[in-house]
Amino acid sequence: MLEDKEILTMYHFEGKEDYAFNLIMRKYSDRLYRHIIKMVQNHDDADDILQNTFIKVWRYLPDFREDSKLFTWLYRIATNETLTFLKKESVKRFFMLSSAKVTSTHQAYSDPFFNGDQIQFKLQKAIKRLPPKQRAVFNLKYFEDLKYEEIAEILGGTVGSLKASYHHAYTKIEQFLKEND
Amino acid sequence: MNLNNEHLKKDPYLVPQSYTDSLEERVRASLHKEESKRSSNILMRLKPALMLALMFGLIGSLGYIASNITDKYIRESNPAEEDIFVLIEEGYLKSSFIYSYYDDIDVQMSLEQSMENNLEDEKINELLELTMAPQELLYYIEHEDKHNGYEY
Numbered sequence: 001m002l003e004d005k006e007i008l009t010m011y012h013f014e015g016k017e018d019y020a021f022n023l024i025m026r027k028y029s030d031r032l033y034r035h036i037i038k039m040v041q042n043h044d045d046a047d048d049i050l051q052n053t054f055i056k057v058w059r060y061l062p063d064f065r066e067d068s069k070l071f072t073w074l075y076r077i078a079t080n081e082t083l084t085f086l087k088k089e090s091v092k093r094f095f096m097l098s099s100a101k102v103t104s105t106h107q108a109y110s111d112p113f114f115n116g117d118q119i120q121f122k123l124q125k126a127i128k129r130l131p132p133k134q135r136a137v138f139n140l141k142y143f144e145d146l147k148y149e150e151i152a153e154i155l156g157g158t159v160g161s162l163k164a165s166y167h168h169a170y171t172k173i174e175q176f177l178k179e180n181d
Numbered sequence: 182m183n184l185n186n187e188h189l190k191k192d193p194y195l196v197p198q199s200y201t202d203s204l205e206e207r208v209r210a211s212l213h214k215e216e217s218k219r220s221s222n223i224l225m226r227l228k229p230a231l232m233l234a235l236m237f238g239l240i241g242s243l244g245y246i247a248s249n250i251t252d253k254y255i256r257e258s259n260p261a262e263e264d265i266f267v268l269i270e271e272g273y274l275k276s277s278f279i280y281s282y283y284d285d286i287d288v289q290m291s292l293e294q295s296m297e298n299n300l301e302d303e304k305i306n307e308l309l310e311l312t313m314a315p316q317e318l319l320y321y322i323e324h325e326d327k328h329n330g331y332e333y
Contacts, residue, residue, distance in 0.1 A: 022205060029201045037194045047204075054208045055215070116193025123189055142184075143192060174184055 001027055004070040011061065021058055028071065029054075032078045038139045039082045039132070041124060043113045049085050053078045072153040079136055079154055086132045126176040130169050137162055138169040 002010075002023060011020035032053060037046035056077050064073060116124070127135055136155060140146045148159040155162070 025205050025208065026201055029204055030196050033196055033200065034192055034194060038192075043197070050204065051208055051211060054204075055211055058208075058212055113195045113197060114193060115195045116191075120189065120191070120193040123184075124193065143190060170184060177184070 008064075008066065008070065017061075021061065024057065024061075024070070024074075025054055028074050031071075032074060035075065035139065035144070036078055036082050037113070038124075038127070038143060039079075039135060040085065041128060045085065049081050050078070053081050056081070068153050072150055075140075075154045083132050083136070122177060122180060123173070125180075126173040129176065130172065134165050134169045137165045138173070141166050142170075 007020050007023050007027075010016045010023075029050065033046060033050055036049050036053075037043065040046050040049065053074070057074060060077075064070075068076075114121075114124075127138060130138060133155065137151060140151050140154065141148075146154075148162050151162050152159055157165075
């Protein structure tokens with residue numbers, strides 16, 4: 001698989017926009033899908049969000065000036081799309097209390113794409129209780145082991161505030177797992 | 182349960198098989214749909230403005246053509262009228278002349294009477310040339326001295 005720099009050179013200077021864009025999709029779709037699905041815990045929603053993410057990538061790639069790494073830029077778009085989706089869902093739930101489509105972790109457990117055991121299911125349940133942005137911080141640090149500086153590029157905020165957010169999320173989840181053991 | 186357990190850090194979700202292939206096709210289809218929607222949107226937005234511009238252009242052209250036709254018609258049917266208005270503007274004719282004009286009083290005589298005491302002969306002749314046919318002008322010049330008491 002080509003390096004990001006080579007792909008971007010192909011896109012900007014060699015007139016191979018379509019080919020370069022396909023390479024970006026091939027290289028990052030798995031990783032972005034995993035990030036998104038851990039946030040929304042539903043395959044159909046994750047699929048929609050990922051499509052929207054790549055549509056936005058196509059639209060804004062001409063303006064991408066490599067101020068950040070390509071993968072942090074992609075993660076930023078994917079995370080923003082996910083947070084927007086989750087915000088809309090909570091507004092929908094607020095206004096349509098009885099008939100709202102509820103994406104519960106119970107659904108996640110029966111989802112054919114959930115491949116975890118009981119313990120991992122409990123962890124997903126605990127993560128689901130976190131506010132969306134804190135959930136993103138926790139997932140990026142805990143599952144993907146990104147540096148705080150990289151998370152700051154994706155989500156914004158200072159390293160200090162992200163450390164505090166992760167620590168709070170970690171404590172909440174631990175507490176939940178102890179209570180439901 | 183310890184969160185530091187490495188088993189818990191494993192990703193519990195599977196990426197569906199051939200997901201990337203189908204994703205590429207669907208993204209391309211969405212992009213294509215969006216682009217055709219955008220171009221038809223641009224056309225839809227421009228259409229009213231274009232129609233308005235076309236209508237204004239058409240009305241303007243019709244107005245210009247109509248004005249040209251009526252102008253030509255007026256010139257052809259009343260050539261002397263324009264000259265009369267020139268004289269009025271230049272102050273050589275009194276406004277009462279306009280009313281006498283429409284009462285079919287002898288225009289030529291009225292014109293002469295208005296100008297006689299205010300203008301030199303040369304100027305009077307110049308102005309008469311504007312309103313008289315050549316034969317009429319010749320007749321006037323020949324008989325001018327008679328009007329003024331002179332004889333050839």
